[in-house]
Amino acid sequence: MISSRSFAKKLIQWSAENPRNYPWIGERDPYKIWISEILLQQTRSDQAKNYYEQFISTFPTLNMLTNSTEDEVLNLWKGLGYYSRARNLYQTARIIQEHYHSKFPNQYQDILSLKGIGSYTAAAISSFAYNQAYSVVDGNVIRLLSRVFGITKSIQDAAGKKYFQNFAQNLLDKKNPALYNQAIMNFGALVCLPQKPQCNTCIFKKNCIAHTTNEISKYPSKSAKLKIKKRYFHYFLVKNKHGKIPIRKRTESDIWKHLYEFPMIETEKKHEYIKSNTELASQLGLQDNTDFKISKLGEKRHKLSHQELMINYYLLENVAFKPKIKALFSFVKPENLVNFAFPKATDLILDYINT
Numbered sequence: 001m002i003s004s005r006s007f008a009k010k011l012i013q014w015s016a017e018n019p020r021n022y023p024w025i026g027e028r029d030p031y032k033i034w035i036s037e038i039l040l041q042q043t044r045s046d047q048a049k050n051y052y053e054q055f056i057s058t059f060p061t062l063n064m065l066t067n068s069t070e071d072e073v074l075n076l077w078k079g080l081g082y083y084s085r086a087r088n089l090y091q092t093a094r095i096i097q098e099h100y101h102s103k104f105p106n107q108y109q110d111i112l113s114l115k116g117i118g119s120y121t122a123a124a125i126s127s128f129a130y131n132q133a134y135s136v137v138d139g140n141v142i143r144l145l146s147r148v149f150g151i152t153k154s155i156q157d158a159a160g161k162k163y164f165q166n167f168a169q170n171l172l173d174k175k176n177p178a179l180y181n182q183a184i185m186n187f188g189a190l191v192c193l194p195q196k197p198q199c200n201t202c203i204f205k206k207n208c209i210a211h212t213t214n215e216i217s218k219y220p221s222k223s224a225k226l227k228i229k230k231r232y233f234h235y236f237l238v239k240n241k242h243g244k245i246p247i248r249k250r251t252e253s254d255i256w257k258h259l260y261e262f263p264m265i266e267t268e269k270k271h272e273y274i275k276s277n278t279e280l281a282s283q284l285g286l287q288d289n290t291d292f293k294i295s296k297l298g299e300k301r302h303k304l305s306h307q308e309l310m311i312n313y314y315l316l317e318n319v320a321f322k323p324k325i326k327a328l329f330s331f332v333k334p335e336n337l338v339n340f341a342f343p344k345a346t347d348l349i350l351d352y353i354n355t
């Protein structure tokens with residue numbers, strides 16, 4: 001088995017010979033590292049790059065982020081998904097402003113205590129910004145370590161996770177934690193891939209237990225298959241003679257919390273909602289107001305990590321707004337909708353309005 005010293009040395013050497021060209025590589029500002037790591041949590045590097053550049057040019061400092069509104073941050077996040085990342089980012093910036101006088105904390109435990117920051121992100125910030133010896137451990141790192149060292153421990157229980165955390169920490173090059181962490185992140189993302197690892201050209205091919213025993217599929221221990229929940233949404237673009245469009249902010253503990261949406265109904269089955277104009281009006285809060293015209297704008301399937309949404313889009317015309325709908329919604333001129341953060345799933349309606 002390869003020694004921890006040679007493992008780290010080979011990795012760092014490989015990284016120097018295979019540099020990656022992203023704006024956050026080599027960054028020492030903890031604020032910018034934090035933004036990049038949050039963006040990268042669920043997003044591919046190529047996609048994250050554009051968002052990172054836009055985010056940093058809009059909010060180059062933590063103070064500028066705290067001087068903004070949550071809606072502005074959510075608007076910049078549009079299309080990336082996992083909006084809780086943006087909400088946490090905004091809240092955490094305010095906490096840093098309040099508790100650390102707008103200076104990003106420099107102790108691992110303080111960083112880890114911040115909302116939206118787990119051990120991986122805390123280790124990345126601590127090592128990249130302050131060269132502190134904390135090893136990053138995520139799915140890529142676990143896959144690489146389990147294969148090279150033949151570790152069959154499951155990562156689904158706390159004991160397995162702790163084992164990998166300790167194992168990775170022992171391998172870390174304590175003198176060069178930033179270089180080592182960047183190298184292991186890059187190697188897991190570029191060479192030791194989940195489905196098609198590049199074993200033929202891999203620097204560990206002679207030492208890697210998974211490769212030398214021809215048992216790559218055994219590592220890491222398989223996780224249980226994710227259960228995808230199907231949901232049926234029906235969105236309504238509601239129009240009346242005044243031209244303002246009703247929207248509402250999602251406040252429930254559900255997907256897209258704090259984003260805006262058009263009046264909607266969720267049903268158990270695909271075509272369940274439309275029994276009569278009276279019922280539809282009641283569900284949307286349009287009581288005594290059934291003399292409207294309905295037409296379908298389209299339908300779409302929208303995939304999230306744990307959910308699959310089947311969405312129908314409709315146009316309701318000639319709607320008179322009664323008191324109940326006025327209380328439920330904000331009424332916005334079409335040209336001002338751009339100031340509100342909507343989930344990407346409502347683009348079909350926004351595109352319709354803009355054409």
Ligand code: SF4
Nearest residue numbers: 192197199202208211
């Ligand atoms: S030899 Fe293959 S499985 Fe082993 S570390 Fe390299 S790429 Fe991964």
